[in-house]
Amino acid sequence: MLILTCPYCGVKGEETEFHSGGEAHLKRFGPGSSDADFEQYLFMRENPKGVHLERWRHANGCGKWFHAARCTVTLEVFGTYSAQTTEPPQHIRDAISARRPGWTWREFS
Amino acid sequence: MRRYSAFAIAREAARYHSGWERAWRSPEPKKKYDVIIVGAGGHGLATAFYLGKNFGITNVAILEKGWLGGGNTGRNTTIIRSNYLQDPSAAIYEKARSLYETISQDLNYNVMFSPRGVIMLAQTEHEVRGYRRTAHANALQGVQTEFIGPDRVKELVPIINLDGPRYPVLGGLWQARGGTARHDAVAWGYARACSDMGMDIIQQCEVTAVRSANGKVTGVETSRGEIACDKLGLVVAGNSGHLAQMAGFRLPMESVALQALVSEPIKPCMDVVVMANTVHGYLSQSDKGEMVIGGGTDGFNNYTQRGSFHHIEETVRALVETFPMVSRLKMLRQWGGIVDVTGDRSPVIGKTPLGNCFINAGWGTGGFKAIPGGGWATAELIAKAEPGPLCAEFGMNRFIEGRFIDESVAAGVAH
Numbered sequence: 001m002l003i004l005t006c007p008y009c010g011v012k013g014e015e016t017e018f019h020s021g022g023e024a025h026l027k028r029f030g031p032g033s034s035d036a037d038f039e040q041y042l043f044m045r046e047n048p049k050g051v052h053l054e055r056w057r058h059a060n061g062c063g064k065w066f067h068a069a070r071c072t073v074t075l076e077v078f079g080t081y082s083a084q085t086t087e088p089p090q091h092i093r094d095a096i097s098a099r100r101p102g103w104t105w106r107e108f109s
Numbered sequence: 110m111r112r113y114s115a116f117a118i119a120r121e122a123a124r125y126h127s128g129w130e131r132a133w134r135s136p137e138p139k140k141k142y143d144v145i146i147v148g149a150g151g152h153g154l155a156t157a158f159y160l161g162k163n164f165g166i167t168n169v170a171i172l173e174k175g176w177l178g179g180g181n182t183g184r185n186t187t188i189i190r191s192n193y194l195q196d197p198s199a200a201i202y203e204k205a206r207s208l209y210e211t212i213s214q215d216l217n218y219n220v221m222f223s224p225r226g227v228i229m230l231a232q233t234e235h236e237v238r239g240y241r242r243t244a245h246a247n248a249l250q251g252v253q254t255e256f257i258g259p260d261r262v263k264e265l266v267p268i269i270n271l272d273g274p275r276y277p278v279l280g281g282l283w284q285a286r287g288g289t290a291r292h293d294a295v296a297w298g299y300a301r302a303c304s305d306m307g308m309d310i311i312q313q314c315e316v317t318a319v320r321s322a323n324g325k326v327t328g329v330e331t332s333r334g335e336i337a338c339d340k341l342g343l344v345v346a347g348n349s350g351h352l353a354q355m356a357g358f359r360l361p362m363e364s365v366a367l368q369a370l371v372s373e374p375i376k377p378c379m380d381v382v383v384m385a386n387t388v389h390g391y392l393s394q395s396d397k398g399e400m401v402i403g404g405g406t407d408g409f410n411n412y413t414q415r416g417s418f419h420h421i422e423e424t425v426r427a428l429v430e431t432f433p434m435v436s437r438l439k440m441l442r443q444w445g446g447i448v449d450v451t452g453d454r455s456p457v458i459g460k461t462p463l464g465n466c467f468i469n470a471g472w473g474t475g476g477f478k479a480i481p482g483g484g485w486a487t488a489e490l491i492a493k494a495e496p497g498p499l500c501a502e503f504g505m506n507r508f509i510e511g512r513f514i515d516e517s518v519a520a521g522v523a524h
Contacts, residue, residue, distance in 0.1 A: 001417060001418060002409070002417070015409075015417060015419070016419050019408065020408040020409035022363070022410075023363075023410075035509050035510075036509065038509075039361075039508050039509040040359075042452070042508075043361035043451075043452050043508040044359040044360065044361055044508075045350070045359065045360070045361065045362065045363050046350070046354075046359065047349075047350030047351075047359075047360065047362065047363045047364055047410060047449075048350065048351070048354065048410075049348070049350070049351040049354075049412050052410055054409065054410065072364075072410045072411055072412045072413075073412045073413065074413070075411070075413060
């Protein structure tokens with residue numbers, strides 16, 4: 001069972017308390033963008049076997065969106081962090097590196 | 110290959126069954142093949158089989174990291190149907206369903222195809238309208254289905270409770286030619302036929318890298334050494350994202366866990382397949398008497414081949430309302446598989462950014478029923494390096510072109 005800690009209200013809960021929002025740090029494209037950019041933004045996904053950065057909502061709690069760094073193979077959660085960022089903060093990157101040396105995810109590592 | 114027949118059984122009975130051959134060989138990998146298929150599940154083996162049967166290409170290796178048919182082919186709920194809404198889907202699923210009718214004879218291997226009929230229950234007014242529409246679409250596509258009322262549902266499924274407090278049964282979409290088959294036997298039958306054509310099925314051989322030069326695949330690195338190839342087929346379901354990453358491109362799909370469970374065996378009580386999609390549960394009875402139960406997918410990316418417990422609870426809770434007798438059943442086993450789900454819930458069969466690398470993936474929660482059709486289409490794609498009529502609409506380019514084959518509602522599978 002997946003256990004997450006909401007970085008806003010600090011409550012630790014199991015997965016039925018949260019709602020998954022899919023891949024994090026997507027670069028959004030608006031009107032006037034190319035078809036290729038739209039395709040990448042709307043449909044193409046990393047879907048990695050390993051470290052995954054993703055969005056979650058504390059649906060049955062404070063209701064806020066946040067980010068989580070998680071391993072899709074072991075379900076180990078490396079940490080959760082604020083939604084108000086476009087990239088994982090240093091302490092999250094360090095926490096992942098401690099457990100998965102040499103990890104990469106898109107342009108982040 | 111010695112053919113299986115009643116005479117073979119009699120002959121072997123007379124000599125203590127000492128003469129049965131192994132169903133397929135386990136050869137060492139060669140240095141090079143014309144075609145390498147990654148993934149010895151149903152779709153991979155069917156692809157190889159139709160490459161040999163329809164196109165005469167038999168210098169083929171099928172690589173499997175685990176054991177043959179040990180992924181989703183051995184983990185699904187064995188349901189076969191073709192009552193889809195969109196024309197391209199109906200075409201490929203109906204092709205698959207019709208191939209299932211004669212596959213035991215074609216492979217000389219009994220896959221126990223049982224066309225017992227499939228009902229998809231309509232439990233809301235929306236579903237009634239949706240399934241009536243699907244029945245009309247199916248009539249135009251040449252797929253035989255009909256919308257039936259609650260009385261007929263009760264006649265076909267005596268154990269059903271029509272008057273559930275939350276979701277009463279208002280009717281159903283009935284496909285009399287749908288049914289089930291023995292899932293392992295489908296993989297085993299194709300494997301035996303492929304091996305007989307001289308193809309190499311190499312188990313315990315994990316692909317660790319895809320070698321390419323000048324935009325073309327030259328071979329793969331595996332846990333059993335490097336193997337070169339002229340063409341590569343990726344048919345790895347839930348691991349498609351992982352393989353695509355090795356090959357250097359992204360896919361429009363994500364991998365999630367889907368679970369199933371079976372009850373203790375009981376006496377025959379239901380001789381059709383029933384799907385209740387509003388409440389996310391489906392039910393059939395296996396030949397052994399177990400009630401085979403499937404539910405919805407987990408909501409997050411997952412490669413663990415096990416799902417969350419609360420989904421089992423939700424599935425069983427939903428079924429108890431529609432089938433009260435389920436509350437008295439003990440559940441025997443529960444398992445999960447990793448399914449690759451696309452944005453429009455339709456598969457991807459087509460070319461990739463690497464010229465001689467082809468992909469069959471994204472079947473999501475409904476790959477088993479499509480095995481013969483998917484293999485047929487993928488074999489044509491690999492042999493001609495161009496998609497044939499069956500899979501022309503299923504290329505990855507449909508996402509950039511906005512030509513979705515939207516089955517997220519019509520397929521009626523639980524998401």
